[in-house]
Amino acid sequence: MAEHAEHIEHSGPHIASVSNYLTIFSLLLILTAATVGVALMDLGIFNTVVALMIACVKAMLVILYYMHLKFSPGQIKLAAAAAIFWLMIMLVITAFDYVGRAWQHVPAGW
Amino acid sequence: MSTLEAPEAVAEHKMPRDHFLNATHTVKSWLLTMDHKRVGLLYLISITFFFLIGGTFASMIRLELATPEADLLEADQYNTAFTMHGIVMIFFFLIPSIPAVFGNFIMPLMIGAKDVAFPKLNLASWYLFIFGGTFGILTTLLGGVDTGWTFYTPFSSTYSNGNVILAAAAAFIAGFSSILTGLNFMVTIHKMRAPGLTWFKMPLFVWGMYSTSLLMVLGTPVIAITLVLLMVERGLHIGIFDPSLGGDPVLFQHLFWFYSHPAVYIMILPGMGVISEVIGAFCRKRVFGYEFIAMSSVSIAVLGFFVWGHHLFISGQSIYVGMVFSFITMLVAVPSAIKVFNWMATIYKGSVAYDAPMLYSLAFIGLFSVGGLTGVILALMGLDIHMHDTYFVVAHFHYVMVGGAVTAFMAALHFWWPKITGRIYPELWARLAAVLIFAGFNLTFFPQFIVGYLGMPRRYHVYPEEWQLLNVMSSAGATILALSFAMPAIYLLWSLKNGKAAGPNPWRATGLEWTLSSPPPEHNFPKTPIVEEDAYDYSKVIDNPVVEDEVEELEHA
């Protein structure tokens, strides 16, 4: 049998249990309720922070368990991490522009 | 004056009886092909067509600029000319060029694969390219667009009278062609290398293709969404980029350049991969610093994503982020320089042959260095404030894109022409054309450095009289350049019928692609090769076996 360019898992795919999927489902529903609940409170700036954090937790649950990333080869994990990293490059450095405009002496107005 | 005609190679080769070109003959078998080699040829024909269109627009520009007044074109028409020149050349020629033609044709052969990972997707990529190109042609026929290829808002979104949405749609569709090609290449390189072909045994062209694919996959979606926003803004005027409605034009520039800067690395990295291959073959030496060249390709791809703000130095962007971009831009020059030094070290004490591919590669090293160094000059925020939007910038990017990428494309075309077509092109004419292209290129663009430094703005169809001499020199150079490009078109086509049969390895180069017949068989390797040696192992004698029969050829290699 031809060797491959990279190690391919021969032990067969990981098959999740029904209860695992249902647990994740429940967690997702609870977190959705939580995010709505928090939105109805007034936490000032933290509303946004908490909302995003809850969204990130939900996203991680979907990615790790429903998309099987937890049980995927390292290469796939790297690809997923790279996608997030690249998105962050775009968001963070651009944000730095907008934040930095306020520091300049010349009024940055339109 | 040495060429690669060793005594034993003088004997005649014959064209192989069966190969990918004559395997099937119907139009349908070409238009529905899933053979990466045929897809590469479909791209070659298409991009040549677009090169002619882009070149026509360039001629209009240089004709107008031969005189200081506006005597050939009015302002709007001139704006359309340079815009269409940019859009066609960048999106429909340069970005596909080497990857879509040679990446498709040669890369799977280099790694010993039967095809790319997703052949149907590959064909779909070509159709998307053609579909996008149709929008581009439609745009041209309906009067073009006049916003500059950069589509800056709010002119493009609100005030332009050109066909902005059509042009944006053309680029949007072509972008998906690029994304799918990059995705295909990455999976192919990861998963379909022959047994024994580890990453650090791969030819450097494959490293170049991989790095380019990273850029295509991660960057192109951003221009896609940017063009969507532009089209929505143009159609509905909701204010995303229009200051009078609360929008920020600089946001457009951030989004646009986040892709378009990595795009320039998409244009140059494949070329650098080609140069590594050609220099190894024509100096008959292992490429010096192989690992450094390989890693520098990846570094350029990664670092290239952190520098886009150097296009926004005078846009109103915060000077603090400008300083960050300026610094990182200077860093990104380092891996490129590493390549140039390694190539020079390869040439040093090599057994150099000056065939056309090598002439183009030597030209590349010089011209790319000039282009790259002037890029470093522009990276300095303080200097860029004076030179932004002058001809200095125009000269800089033409040195890297034409002196670099197009030259490398010509090198690749000549190097792999025998493999693709099975024919040898006439070497004397090829060398002459290379020299004329080099001369014409420099005459066209070097004066632009000077006139740009003196202050001549870009995208203007009129200029003060004192700059006419430099502009006339530039236009004269453009004429020589245009005529010189006609030469390869003629002799390459001539060689299809009249060139000598090439045999499997006319250059006696290393690489799996040279172990197959020229043209290669339809299904590439009859048996999957097993790779044991490093790339560029020129220590052993490589021959160009004289055989009558394809099977015997493969046993020899």
Place this chain on the structure above:
Amino acid sequence: MSVSTEVAPHGHGEHAEHPEYMRHQFDDMDQQNSAASLGMWLFMMTEVMFFGGFFLGYSIYRSEYYESFVNGSHHLAMFLGGLNTVVLITSSVTMAFAVRAAQLGKKNHITAFLVMTLLLACTFMVVKFIEYKDKWDHHLIPGMDFVWTDPGDPRTVQLFYGFYFCMTGMHGLHVIIGVGLLIWLLIRVKQNKFNSEYYAPIENFGLYWHFVDLIWIFLFPLLYLIGGLHE
């Protein structure tokens, strides 16, 4: 019910070296599956960057015009948005079960779960339609006779709605494409194209579908839940 674990038109015996679902460019099914999986994840990467551009624009303008974004968000029906969130999350779990059924070669279960996913996707689009219709009735579609009489600067509230429609619209387009792909998958399941050795298209569609869910997980709080109590 009958389960086929092997589609073996070639009749090669248990090894079935070239089953009809193996493509010629690959050496074996491991390589093919591995390539398909990597390809799909790379495509996910492109989608992240694609939607990322929208998120960038949204975040810049939200920080500039927070008040307007809050005011604009007030008109969005949090209930409908929340309902759609639950619908998509549920469709994610049914899709996950569909893939699981494929791994186990249970054709009828695959069909059942894919149908459930399809129905939930359609529900999502119906709710979306209701919301969009409401916006149309209230002149809240930017560029189409946009009128804003509630508190907030109409000029920048229009920006909020611009992003609302662009982002939910692009997301909705991806849902519609998903519906099309689900129908295609259901046809192929019916044709017995899949078995426990070959189910990559189902698995890879699952990845796509979860991604669609992921985008909505972020869209919901960012668009519907800004700024607290509203009706």
